[in-house]
Amino acid sequence: MTHAGAGRRLRRAVILDRDGVINDNRTHIHVNSVQDFVLFPEAPKAIRLLNEAGFLVFVATNQGGVGLGHLTPEVLDEIHRHMLDQLREAGAVIDDIAVCPHAPRAGCRCRKPKPGMLFDLAARHGFDLESSYMVGDRDTDIAAGQAAGARTVWILRDDADLDPVHSGHRHRPVSGQLPLPLPEPDFRATDLYSAVRWILRDADIEG
Ligand SMILES: [Mg+2]
Numbered sequence: 254m255t256h257a258g259a260g261r262r263l264r265r266a267v268i269l270d271r272d273g274v275i276n277d278n279r280t281h282i283h284v285n286s287v288q289d290f291v292l293f294p295e296a297p298k299a300i301r302l303l304n305e306a307g308f309l310v311f312v313a314t315n316q317g318g319v320g321l322g323h324l325t326p327e328v329l330d331e332i333h334r335h336m337l338d339q340l341r342e343a344g345a346v347i348d349d350i351a352v353c354p355h356a357p358r359a360g361c362r363c364r365k366p367k368p369g370m371l372f373d374l375a376a377r378h379g380f381d382l383e384s385s386y387m388v389g390d391r392d393t394d395i396a397a398g399q400a401a402g403a404r405t406v407w408i409l410r411d412d413a414d415l416d417p418v419h420s421g422h423r424h425r426p427v428s429g430q431l432p433l434p435l436p437e438p439d440f441r442a443t444d445l446y447s448a449v450r451w452i453l454r455d456a457d458i459e460g
């Protein structure tokens with residue numbers, strides 16, 4: 254038996270939700286083509302800071318549109334290649350992408366708020382979930398992060414409406430799928446850059 258304890262620390266990770274965190278989907282809430290994918294301007298430098306600090310960086314994204322037939326796995330791959338290319342050109346690296354392609358009511362183990370994608374990433378890449386972070390823009394991201402034992406950051410943009418019942422915005426941070434009260438994140442940020450600055454402070458890395 255070997256133990257991963259003394260001397261050999263597991264790496265830490267930051268797991269990012271995609272829509273509303275890396276890309277701005279307030280116009281095209283369902284990103285079903287490369288043309289719908291609009292990178293937030295602050296995303297590359299935020300991810301670059303995480304790379305430089307030694308974090309593994311992952312994406313965990315619900316893509317129920319695949320299961321519903323709104324986009325094919327091939328188009329989703331194309332969107333993700335486009336995302337990785339845009340980030341790489343700006344010096345930012347995503348180490349892996351986890352996707353739940355199942356329809357919302359399919360009852361799978363991976364669709365957030367379930368933590369399946371986070372456990373799968375940790376098993377595949379060997380990082381410590383308890384010293385890792387989940388960043389998302391919806392209550393379901395925070396619940397998934399907490400269920401996996403990670404610390405959580407909720408990105409609430411200035412125009413986000415937290416009314417859990419009657420949200421007039423197309424960009425809704427509250428899913429309506431979770432029982433109230435809403436999950437309480439470790440930190441609230443207004444965008445990915447401010448989220449990362451907090452993570453670097455929280456992890457005792459100079460931000
Ligand atoms: Mg989102």
Ligand SMILES: [Zn+2]
Pocket residue numbers: 353354355361362363364
């Ligand atoms: Zn799934």
